[in-house]
Amino acid sequence: MSDKNRTEIDQMGEFGLIDHITRDVKIHHSNTVKGIGDDAAVIDCGDDYMVVSTDMLLEGIHFDLSFMPLQHLGYKAIAVNVSDIAAMNALPEQVTVSIAVTNRFSVEAIDMIYQGINAACKNYNVDLVGGDTTSSRSGLVISVTATGRVAKDKIAYRSGAKKDDIICMSGDVGAAYMGLQVLLREKKVFEADPNMQPKLDDYEYIVGRQLRPEARTDFIHDFRELGIVPTSMIDVSDGVASEILHLCKASNVGAVIYEQKIPVDQRTFDAAHEFNIPSVTPGLNGGEDYELLFTISQDDYKKVEKNPNIYFIGYVDEEPNSARMVTVGEQIVPLSAQGFKHF
Amino acid sequence: MSDKNRTEIDQMGEFGLIDHITRDVKIHHSNTVKGIGDDAAVIDCGDDYMVVSTDMLLEGIHFDLSFMPLQHLGYKAIAVNVSDIAAMNALPEQVTVSIAVTNRFSVEAIDMIYQGINAACKNYNVDLVGGDTTSSRSGLVISVTATGRVAKDKIAYRSGAKKDDIICMSGDVGAAYMGLQVLLREKKVFEADPNMQPKLDDYEYIVGRQLRPEARTDFIHDFRELGIVPTSMIDVSDGVASEILHLCKASNVGAVIYEQKIPVDQRTFDAAHEFNIPSVTPGLNGGEDYELLFTISQDDYKKVEKNPNIYFIGYVDEEPNSARMVTVGEQIVPLSAQGFKHF
Known part of the structure; x- marks a missing residue:
């Protein structure tokens, strides 16, 4: 009915x-x-x-x-x-x-x-x-x-990104997502046979990212010391693709990012390989890493270009509300938000 | 085990x-x-x-x-x-x-x-x-x-009540508690026989106090106009007895209140009678009325003594952390907190 x-x-x-x-x-x-x-x-x-x-x-x-x-x-x-x-x-x-x-x-x-x-x-x-x-x-x-x-x-809003700004990240992403996959797998094994102990030793990094994420308040102190105010910022709770689209929508701009520049830890790649998950998925659509995704103006680039803790992943352009990724194979693909489906 | x-x-x-x-x-x-x-x-x-x-x-x-x-x-x-x-x-x-x-x-x-x-x-x-x-x-x-x-x-804390302050209330209490009893009774009737329609017309006031309580922000405006700052204040979410004890504990004072001065609407008394609940219970231990319970200094009394919207229910004394009630029968009984048991 x-x-x-x-x-x-x-x-x-x-x-x-x-x-x-x-x-x-x-x-x-x-x-x-x-x-x-x-x-x-x-x-x-x-x-x-x-x-x-x-x-x-x-x-x-x-x-x-x-x-x-x-x-x-x-x-x-x-x-x-x-x-x-x-x-x-x-x-x-x-x-x-x-x-x-x-x-x-x-x-x-x-x-x-x-x-x-x-x-x-x-x-x-x-x-x-x-x-x-x-x-x-x-x-x-x-x-x-x-x-x-x-x-x-x-103050940094989502809405301040301007054409030619540089898109940056505070750390690697996708690990929390792969950590969750490992935990869910071990749970299933345990449920099938309670005598099996979970094997998590090899996955310490990614499981830790899932279970005990850290907020990057250290970056807020760094910004003060560097004399930088990000033109826009958001935290990566739902995934890089989703968050970049939020910034583009709020700022009425577009974005281009490079697949190979998205910071993904080798241990995250290894786990994705093991789970037959496309290697681009955790970095782009994995959530809960709580890294900061932000844009800085070209003028501020010289203050941070040698900073090993900041990852530069792309730039802002004028095409409103559109985000594209240049793949490792140099194809240009549109980004779509996966986010987390709670419902 | x-x-x-x-x-x-x-x-x-x-x-x-x-x-x-x-x-x-x-x-x-x-x-x-x-x-x-x-x-x-x-x-x-x-x-x-x-x-x-x-x-x-x-x-x-x-x-x-x-x-x-x-x-x-x-x-x-x-x-x-x-x-x-x-x-x-x-x-x-x-x-x-x-x-x-x-x-x-x-x-x-x-x-x-x-x-x-x-x-x-x-x-x-x-x-x-x-x-x-x-x-x-x-x-x-x-x-x-x-x-x-x-x-x-x-600002008014719970902790500012002083000896000889007057204990006041913004409105009547116990109605929300009796409204809940009516709603629970009608629910049982309905569960026993779904053809029975709930009879709530006679209980409009008390049921309304349960389902749609109002916060007394009007009193905050009144205090400004009257030039009064309560020496202590709390809202009655758990019951008058419980809240008075909170004020006494925070202020390190005692309190005496008069049973017959606690504002309880006739419709609340009537419902208590119908439910065989002691008439003092709703006013003293019924929660969720969200009236304000506050103390004012004797110096401010003249500003409000003729205000029909304020109920004067007792006074503060020096006996630390102790609240007593003078009953209608002129007995003195210690107050104990019932509160709401969620667990």
């Missing part, structure tokens, strides 16, 4: 649904500088901007407790929000953490989650200032809101 | 668990003015303070979709957070909304939730500035973070 008045969520997809929900949202306060549509909201706060970002992680959707240690989960919940703050060129300062647990969790289990939360707060120098603790009928839910601060002249 | 290393959450209770989790939390940023322990965190923001509060609502724990209309749920999710902002004597300005839904929800159902969210944002004059939309394996989850602003000399 079909219901003509019912639209399924997966007909729209995650980004379509967000566009749909937010179509009528209007901003009334003069101190709301930026609302929906970037990595974080921006609020005028005297001399500085305050940026605010929020993320909710649900068991069975965003994490699988059969292979995700509770400490790492707590750490990751903070790191992914801090990453959104960094993507605005801001430094994080406060977080609130709301957590819902079923009664299968003991106090000791909750302590392990908070060990990870506290370790991340210490590492990123953020204060845990509030939250909510409640019970859940089903799985574990963690919702984090992070605030950060940035001088008004240093 | 007992596990000596396992502590059950319900051995600790909600407040015990929060104390346990937050025992090692330290504040590092000089602009973090107040962390965990009040209705909202407080962040220095130039001339003003910014206050930040967060709440997570889960299906089956905080709401029951068999009688909670989706629009009202959206409205309530905003209202309860705005109420926390008001409890700091601040006015709300921004909210972020994260929502997780199962695929039994259609786009039209999500639209209904957002109709309520948008109506609340309009009513409380707040901007919806961000959030997260994801899928859920089980129930609906809504997590809201609200920010607000207050001049530094007007």
Whole structure:
């Protein structure tokens, strides 16, 4: 029986649904500088901007407790929000953490989650200032809101990329995606025969990237020291292709990137080969690496050209809302967003 | 089989668990003015303070979709957070909304939730500035973070109550609790015989207080006009007894309240009578009314003594961390916190 008045969520997809929900949202306060549509909201706060970002992680959707240690989960919940703050060129300062647990969790289990939360707060120098603790009928839910601060002249939006800007990355991508594939495979092996112990030693790097990603706040400090403000920035949570398209759309520009310049670790390539996954897939469409993808003006290039920590992967051009990749075989292919399908 | 290393959450209770989790939390940023322990965190923001509060609502724990209309749920999710902002004597300005839904929800159902969210944002004059939309394996989850602003000399903490201050309330309590009892009863009737239609007409007031509570931001405007800053304030989410004990503990004072002065609507009394619930229970231990409970200094009493919208229910004394009630029968009984048991 079909219901003509019912639209399924997966007909729209995650980004379509967000566009749909937010179509009528209007901003009334003069101190709301930026609302929906970037990595974080921006609020005028005297001399500085305050940026605010929020993320909710649900068991069975965003994490699988059969292979995700509770400490790492707590750490990751903070790191992914801090990453959104960094993507605005801001430094994080406060977080609130709301957590819902079923009664299968003991106090000791909750302590392990908070060990990870506290370790991340210490590492990123953020204060845990509030939250909510409640019970859940089903799985574990963690919702984090992070605030950060940035001088008004240093904020980086998704929307500032200009023709001829250089597209840069803070580190290698695709490892978290391949780490997840290894974890899912070992889980299946274990489920089939509980006497089999997971073999993860050979995959330490990529599994670590999945289980305990780091937000690149170190780059925000580097930008200050180098005297650079990225013209646009976003963090790679859904995959390089998807994020580049976000920057192009927000900035009303186009982009050209080079396949061979996308930083992918050899261990990620090796795992992709083992899994018969096309070698371009993890780097382009793998998510959850939380590296920064940003553009700098040509004028700033000389300040960073010899910096070994920055990867230059392409340039901005004028073709609006279009991103293309020059493959290793020197073909030009359009990029399409895969993102993560949660629905 | 007992596990000596396992502590059950319900051995600790909600407040015990929060104390346990937050025992090692330290504040590092000089602009973090107040962390965990009040209705909202407080962040220095130039001339003003910014206050930040967060709440997570889960299906089956905080709401029951068999009688909670989706629009009202959206409205309530905003209202309860705005109420926390008001409890700091601040006015709300921004909210972020994260929502997780199962695929039994259609786009039209999500639209209904957002109709309520948008109506609340309009009513409380707040901007919806961000959030997260994801899928859920089980129930609906809504997590809201609200920010607000207050001049530094007007902030109200839980901790400022002084001896001889007058304890006040912004409106009647217990109605939301009795409304919930009615809704639960009608649900049972309906489950037993689906041909029975719920009889809610006679309970419009108390059911409305449960399904669509309002945050008392109007009082924050009134305080400005009256030239009053409450010496302490909290919103009544868990019940008057519990909230008074929070104020006493934070302020290191005691309190005496009068049973007959607690504002309880006649319709709430009537429903309690019908349900054979002691008439004192809803007013003292019923939660979710989201009225403001606050103290003012004797010096400010003359500014409000004839204000028909403020209820004076008792006074602060010096006995630390102890609250007592003078009953209608003129007995003195100690107050104990019932709160809401989520676990």
